[in-house]
Amino acid sequence: MARLGIASLIQKLTIQWAATRLGPREQQVLKLLVDGLSYKEIAGELGITSNTVGTYVRRIYEKLHVRSRREIVVFYKGRAESAAGG
Secondary structure (H helix, E strand, C coil): CHHHHHHHHHHHHHHHHHHHCCCHHHHHHHHHHHCCCCHHHHHHHHCCCHHHHHHHHHHHHHHHCCCCHHHHHHHHHHHHHHHCCC
């Protein structure tokens, strides 16, 4: 039981730390990815090219140590829960 609590705490701290590594534009792209927008839609929303969106996504993957959009969603939901104190 105590191990689960410690693991959960470590995960929350890791999420908070990783989130601080993202720049403002990366955070915008992250939110839009989680909202389900395509690269083309994100590009239109932010006034950038789809290639630039791809560059931001690659940086996000590297910084958050994820390999898929699904993992990004899990990361983002964990971050939101952490910020809410849950």
